[in-house]
Amino acid sequence: MIRAAVMTEPNAPIEIRAFPPPVLEPCAVLLKTLASEVCGTDVHLWHGRLSGVPYPIIPGHVSVGEVLETGGEVLDMNGRPVEPGDRVTFLDVHETCHRCYYCLVAKASTRCPHRKVYGITYSASEGLLGGWSEQIYLKPGVQVIPMSARVDPELWIAGGCGLPTALHAIDRAEIRLGDRVLIQGAGPVGLNACALANASGAGWVGVIDAVPQRLEAARKMGADQCFTLTASLLSDVRTATGGRGADIVIEASGRPEAVAQGCDMARDHARYVVVGQYTDNGSVEINPHTAINRKHLEIRGCWGSDMSHFWRAMEVIDRFHDRFDWRQVISQRYTLDQINDALADVEARRVVKAVILPNG
Ligand SMILES: [Zn+2]
Ligand SMILES: [Zn+2]
Known part of the structure; x- marks a missing residue:
């Protein structure tokens, strides 16, 4: 069984629950989670301040993982096959339709009404679709981004969804x-x-x-x-x-x-x-x-972010991490069992960035 932290409803303690290992659909990817984060949005989710959230959820939107398995051939953003053992991140926004008025005419895909976000708008009943979990299931079509060799999981999470x-x-x-x-x-x-x-x-x-x-x-x-x-x-x-x-x-x-x-x-x-x-x-x-x-x-x-922001974020942190001290933003590391402390610390602003290490 796979352990994940579940936000059952607003203002309730986070629970650790066990889920069966997922069966991969064609073009899906299964990740072992290397790092995720508690961001301000997670505190808002906990306070019930976002509309349309299908509690219970597995929070954690920006995350890094190691590929365990793929459902046949899956290509990353460079067009290269994703292989077991690869370190990757992924665009947490999924199902942007690229067919609707906002996507095509207004050119405002972050306002696409069809978009879904890992860790926010997927229910825990739909699978391991959040980063506060030992494993993350990337549905077919989720955009996979290879980690730069110079950007380790904690550095990427230090940048995080911010x-x-x-x-x-x-x-x-x-x-x-x-x-x-x-x-x-x-x-x-x-x-x-x-x-x-x-x-x-x-x-x-x-x-x-x-x-x-x-x-x-x-x-x-x-x-x-x-x-x-x-x-x-x-x-x-x-x-x-x-x-x-x-x-x-x-x-x-x-x-x-x-x-x-x-x-x-x-x-x-x-x-x-x-x-x-x-x-x-x-x-x-x-x-x-x-x-x-x-x-x-x-x-x-300015609402949300899309693939162009995510992709360039990797380029930027790769290029500039010697000049700006992203790592200092990490105040504390937490395991899944410490998730309630992590949430409380971010809520109280005792830490700027709480890194979640679901596999210790
Ligand atoms: Zn759309
Ligand atoms: Zn966030």
Whole structure:
């Protein structure tokens, strides 16, 4: 039997359950899980703050595994056969249809209504479809990405799902060389955005967070200046950005009030990317005249990630892991039996990144 951690319903302790070994369909892949993570979304899932989640679920969306078995020939993203013993990761988003209006006309495949996500929108009754499990079943058609030889499982999880998410936000931000970039929030998405803004040629990167330990991590990810949530925050940011405000602002905090502040901290004709409001944390008052219209402000939302973000995330962490200290983001490692501690530690922000090692 295969052990997996099951979130039976919101706000209940996670249970370890045993599942029978899966029988592989043609083109499926079975992985022995090498590493997975607890991300902020898992805490939201635990609090029941995401709609349409088919509890009970096996959480864990971004994961790394070693191939145990394939259902006949399966090709990876390079077109090479996937073989037992290979170390791979996979795009947790599956069943994007590439046939609907959003996929084809709007070119917004992360809004495809057919997409499913490992660890979030599959029920435990459908199989080992989450990373908090000794084994992960990759359904036919799941996109398999070979691990770079220089990227070990823990390094990839140190980037975690925050890396492709931040990469998407950085794409949306369209940073120009020399731009002054301000990032709100130094959680996993904000820390990754900090490194990627630097890699994109920003002239200055500022990061805001309430937790000093997170700002320390931001410095190791390339932040030039860090700000805490003080009464003088707005004027401090203005001072650091020539009195004008930032050229680019990226919201990665999850706090609705940060969006109103972000509009104020952006310069006229800045671009503002909102990526941190993944769950509904409520509304906020904004003066549309001063904050948006007169300011000529460009505001862009950013939802999820697709294969292009995932693929390039591997390229980026391979290229830049000597320059930015991703590994420091890992605060703690946990086995399946310690999963409730891991969830509680991420919830309480005692750790930035909890790595799950289902096979010890
Ligand atoms: Zn679609
Ligand atoms: Zn996540």
